[in-house]
Amino acid sequence: MKKSEITRLTILQKAFELIYTNGYQTTSIDDIIATTQLTKGAFYYHFKTKDEMGLAIINEILKPSLTKSFIESLKNEQNPLDAIYNLMDNLLMKNAFLKVEYGCPASNFTQEMTPWNENFTKALNEITKQCTKVMITTIEKGKENGFIGKEVNAKQVTIFVMSSYWGIRNFGKLDNNNKAYLPYLRQLKIYLNSLK
Amino acid sequence: MKKSEITRLTILQKAFELIYTNGYQTTSIDDIIATTQLTKGAFYYHFKTKDEMGLAIINEILKPSLTKSFIESLKNEQNPLDAIYNLMDNLLMKNAFLKVEYGCPASNFTQEMTPWNENFTKALNEITKQCTKVMITTIEKGKENGFIGKEVNAKQVTIFVMSSYWGIRNFGKLDNNNKAYLPYLRQLKIYLNSLK
DNA sequence: TTGTAAAAGTACCAAACAGTATCTTTTATG
DNA sequence: CATAAAAGATACTGTTTGGTACTTTTACAA
Numbered sequence: 352m353k354k355s356e357i358t359r360l361t362i363l364q365k366a367f368e369l370i371y372t373n374g375y376q377t378t379s380i381d382d383i384i385a386t387t388q389l390t391k392g393a394f395y396y397h398f399k400t401k402d403e404m405g406l407a408i409i410n411e412i413l414k415p416s417l418t419k420s421f422i423e424s425l426k427n428e429q430n431p432l433d434a435i436y437n438l439m440d441n442l443l444m445k446n447a448f449l450k451v452e453y454g455c456p457a458s459n460f461t462q463e464m465t466p467w468n469e470n471f472t473k474a475l476n477e478i479t480k481q482c483t484k485v486m487i488t489t490i491e492k493g494k495e496n497g498f499i500g501k502e503v504n505a506k507q508v509t510i511f512v513m514s515s516y517w518g519i520r521n522f523g524k525l526d527n528n529n530k531a532y533l534p535y536l537r538q539l540k541i542y543l544n545s546l547k
Numbered sequence: 548m549k550k551s552e553i554t555r556l557t558i559l560q561k562a563f564e565l566i567y568t569n570g571y572q573t574t575s576i577d578d579i580i581a582t583t584q585l586t587k588g589a590f591y592y593h594f595k596t597k598d599e600m601g602l603a604i605i606n607e608i609l610k611p612s613l614t615k616s617f618i619e620s621l622k623n624e625q626n627p628l629d630a631i632y633n634l635m636d637n638l639l640m641k642n643a644f645l646k647v648e649y650g651c652p653a654s655n656f657t658q659e660m661t662p663w664n665e666n667f668t669k670a671l672n673e674i675t676k677q678c679t680k681v682m683i684t685t686i687e688k689g690k691e692n693g694f695i696g697k698e699v700n701a702k703q704v705t706i707f708v709m710s711s712y713w714g715i716r717n718f719g720k721l722d723n724n725n726k727a728y729l730p731y732l733r734q735l736k737i738y739l740n741s742l743k
Numbered sequence: 744t745t746g747t748a749a750a751a752g753t754a755c756c757a758a759a760c761a762g763t764a765t766c767t768t769t770t771a772t773g
Numbered sequence: 774c775a776t777a778a779a780a781g782a783t784a785c786t787g788t789t790t791g792g793t794a795c796t797t798t799t800a801c802a803a
Contacts, residue, residue, distance in 0.1 A: 354800070355750060373662050376572035380791065391792080393751045401791065454658065458717055462650065462658035465720050466569045476721045504734070510727055511734040514714030521654055521713045522706065524661050525672045531706055538700070538707040545741045550770080551780060575760065587762080588781045597761065745803090752797065759790070769780065 359397045362387055366404060367412045371456050375405060375463050402468065409474045413456055414481075416448060421482045431493030432543045435486065439516055439539060443523075443532045451532075454524040458517045483509050503546050515539065555593045558583055562600060563608045567652050571601060571659050598664065605670045609652055610677075612644060617678045627689030628739045631682065635712055635735060639719075639728045647728075650720040654713045679705050699742050711735065 365387045369378045380401055384394050398404040424441060428434035442449060449455065457478060464471035483506075490505035515535070522531035561583045565574045576597055580590050594600040620637060624630035638645060645651065653674060660667035679702075686701035711731070718727035 358750080374572075374659060376570075376659075377663055379789075381789085390752050392753075392796095395792070396750060453662065459658050461717055461721055462655050463570060463572075466649065467573055472721060472723070479718070479721055504730070507730040507734040507737075510715070510718065510730050511711060511738070514718060514731060515707060515711040516714060517717045518654075518710030518713030518715075519706070521657055522675070522710060525657055525668060525675055527668070534700070534703040534706050535710060538703040541703075542707070542738055542741070545738070554780080576762085577760080586782045588766095588783075590781095591762070592780060595762095745801105747800100747802095749801095750797105750799070753795085754793100755795100756793075757791100760788080761786105762788105763784100763786075765783085765785100767780105767782070769778105771777100771779085773774105773776090 355397075358389070358393060362389065362394060362397060362404070363408055363412055367408050367456075370405075370408065371450075371453050371459065375460070402470070405464070405468075406470055406474055409460060409471065409478070413460070414474075414478050417457060417478055418481050418485075420446070421485045425485050425489040430498050431489045431496075432498060432546065434489060435512060436536075436540055436543055439512070440536055442516065443519070443536065444529065451523045451529045452527045455517060455520040458520060479513075483513060486512070499546050508546065512539070551593075554585065554589060558585065558590060558593060558600070559604055559608055563604050563652075566601075566604065567646075567649050567655065571656070598666070601660070601664075602666055602670055605656060605667065605674070609656070610670075610674050613653060613674055614677050614681075616642070617681045621681050621685040626694050627685045627692075628694060628742065630685060631708060632732070632736055632739055635708070636732055638712065639715070639732065640725065647719045647725045648723045651713060651716040654716060675709075679709060682708070695742050704742065708735070708739075 366383045369382055380394060384390055424438035425434050457475060461475050486509040487505045490499060490508055493499035494501055494503060519535045523529055562579045565578055576590060580586055620634035621630050653671060657671050682705040683701045686695060686704055689695040690697055715731045719725055
């Protein structure tokens with residue numbers, strides 16, 4: 352890997368961490384170059400504007416990480432209901448990338464940027480669509496394999512589950528701990544079992 | 548109502564609208580005084596700082612509006628499952644105060660402010676706790692009245708439902724329309740019926 | 744090894760920002 | 774209707790911000 356590519360990636364990763372913990376608007380370029388030990392010259396060599404960097408974070412850091420989580424969790428497991436539960440359990444309780452007190456990075460980005468940046472919205476929408484698609488396919492397959500009742504609407508369930516995930520991260524953020532995660536996961540299991 | 552009180556309320560309401568549509572950080576005090584047709588002198592006569600105003604918005608605009616919605620919807624209805632469904636249907640589809648494309652104001656505030664303002668977090672947490680409490684009580688009463696199965700865990704269900712609500716607003720925001728709301732509501736109904 | 748384009752450093756700018764100091768006008772009340 | 778305090782207007786400040794212009798250093802292919 353070329354040195355300049357490493358620099359670029361360092362900026363993206365460090366900037367992601369700062370934005371994930373402090374928000375996009377409250378993270379200044381000066382903050383980013385301070386933590387990366389770089390200068391404005393380096394930053395603006397790699398990115399035309401701050402927003403171009405933000406978009407790169409979504410597409411090059413967030414997107415691969417999230418879609419990988421979804422695809423790996425959902426495609427390999429036999430029982431789709433277990434798969435969905437384990438995916439959520441993993442995202443909430445085990446993923447080292449995601450921290451309770453900072454919520455879901457995709458959701459954070461959405462909330463903060465959507466009102467004023469259309470490109471961000473589009474990029475985030477794509478991630479969501481990809482994740483949604485994988486989950487719908489998983490459920491449809493589960494219906495064929497007899498794991499899930501034939502009357503179940505895959506898209507509805509997906510939207511419902513994804514929503515509940517985004518929302519529960521709000522609780523975690525507000526409470527600044529994962530106390531709400533356990534009752535959430537128990538209820539999610541009950542709900543998923545009702546789809547058999 | 549005294550004139551100065553009207554001015555204060557006007558600032559809060561107009562500022563709320565701006566922040567709801569554009570975000571807190573992207574709404575400047577200059578923006579607020581421009582839309583209110585007031586001046587800095589007036590603004591800083593009523594509020595010591597921008598954050599003091601933000602806190603006042605949460606406590607004096609958001610809190611009463613949301614808790615009123617929850618209490619009125621949940622306390623008056625006979626069947627608690629219908630009550631919860633109608634509350635969500637109302638918040639998503641009928642409430643003129645809330646717009647699809649801008650998400651849930653409480654959730655927006657939470658996402659944007661939590662990382663850097665503890666007072667905001669506390670105030671938002673209080674609103675959430677109040678709403679949660681009302682819903683838990685409603686469910687408990689429903690268990691006593693036979694509307695809901697005795698084995699149902701009221702707190703779990705409340706957290707699950709509230710999460711799903713917050714999350715679905717994210718979908719609406721991302722898509723910039725309420726297409727996702729209908730499948731969500733259908734699935735919510737199916738889920739609530741499973742609690743009988 | 745060396746020439747050169749790529750990469751990074753330095754110093755600056757104009758605009759936007761929250762907030763203040765001071766002055767003027769309303770408004771409520773004796 | 775006089776007057777003082779409340780409410781609001783005006784003009785400013787120091788700082789932070791994203792971004793730029795220009796210079797220097799580094800990496801790497803020939």
